Amino acid sequence: xxxxxxxxxxxxxxxxxxxxxxxxxxxxxxxxxxxxxxxxxxxxxxxxxxxxxxxxxxxxxxxxxxxxxxxxxxxxxxxxxxxxxxxxxxxxxxxxxxxxxxxxxxxxxxxxxxxxxxxxxxxxxxxxxxxxxxxxxxxxxxxxxxxxxxxxx
Numbered sequence: 001x002x003x004x005x006x007x008x009x010x011x012x013x014x015x016x017x018x019x020x021x022x023x024x025x026x027x028x029x030x031x032x033x034x035x036x037x038x039x040x041x042x043x044x045x046x047x048x049x050x051x052x053x054x055x056x057x058x059x060x061x062x063x064x065x066x067x068x069x070x071x072x073x074x075x076x077x078x079x080x081x082x083x084x085x086x087x088x089x090x091x092x093x094x095x096x097x098x099x100x101x102x103x104x105x106x107x108x109x110x111x112x113x114x115x116x117x118x119x120x121x122x123x124x125x126x127x128x129x130x131x132x133x134x135x136x137x138x139x140x141x142x143x144x145x146x147x148x149x150x151x152x153x
Contacts, residue, residue, distance in 0.1 A: 006041050006043075006045065012045075012047075013048070014048040014049060014050045014073075014092065014094060015047060015048070015049050015050070016049075016050050016051075016052060016075065016094070017037075017049060017050070017051045017052065018051075018052040018054075018075075019051065019052065019053050019054055019055070020054065021054040021055055021081070021082065022055070023053070023054070023055055024055050024057040025053070025055065025057040025058045025060065025062075025063055027062050027063075027066065030063070030066060031066050031069075031070075034051075034066060034067075034069075034070035034072055035070065037049045037070070037072065048090075048092065049072050050072065050073045050074070050075055050092075050094045051067070051072060051073075051074055051075065052074070052075035052077060052096070053074060053075075053082075053083070053085070054077075054081075054082040054083070055083070056083050058074075058083060058085065059083050059085060059135050060135060061135055061136055063085075063135065064085070064087045064089060064135045064136050067087075067089040067090075068089040068090075071089070071090050071091075072089070072090065073088070073089055073090040073092060073093060073094055074087065074089070075094045075095070075096055076093065076094070076095040076096070076132065077095075077096045077098065078095070078096065078097045078098055078099050079096070079098045079099065080098075080099065083133075084132060084133050085133065085134070085135055086128065086129065086132035086133055086134050087134050087135050087136050088123070088128055093123040095119075095120075095123075097116065115131075119131075119132065
């Protein structure tokens, strides 16, 4: 898997690992998964990973602690069914906006776009939006970070 995506070179962003909605959190199992993720290619190219979980059992501090331990962010998923976890655990944030309206050219009305722009600016500036759900009550130290977003129609 990793060798094929390396053909993207400098255009390669974080590798997204998406889990089925039936996958429940098990700390030992998920910790082993994170431990096995390669952090660099055989040529030394750094690899970044992000996980997208779709079961509410992941909304626990133990999950966030594992992510922080392995420097692997969770996707903040704006979705109707799946949990939104906005805890920042790494030097980048990955958000998927999935509640857009295809009848709108921009998929979101201007007021909602403005709200998302403010959230992205907060993340990029090292802060965290106050209006998104977090598992942990404490916030990490403020540090600039990369922000990735993917709009899904």
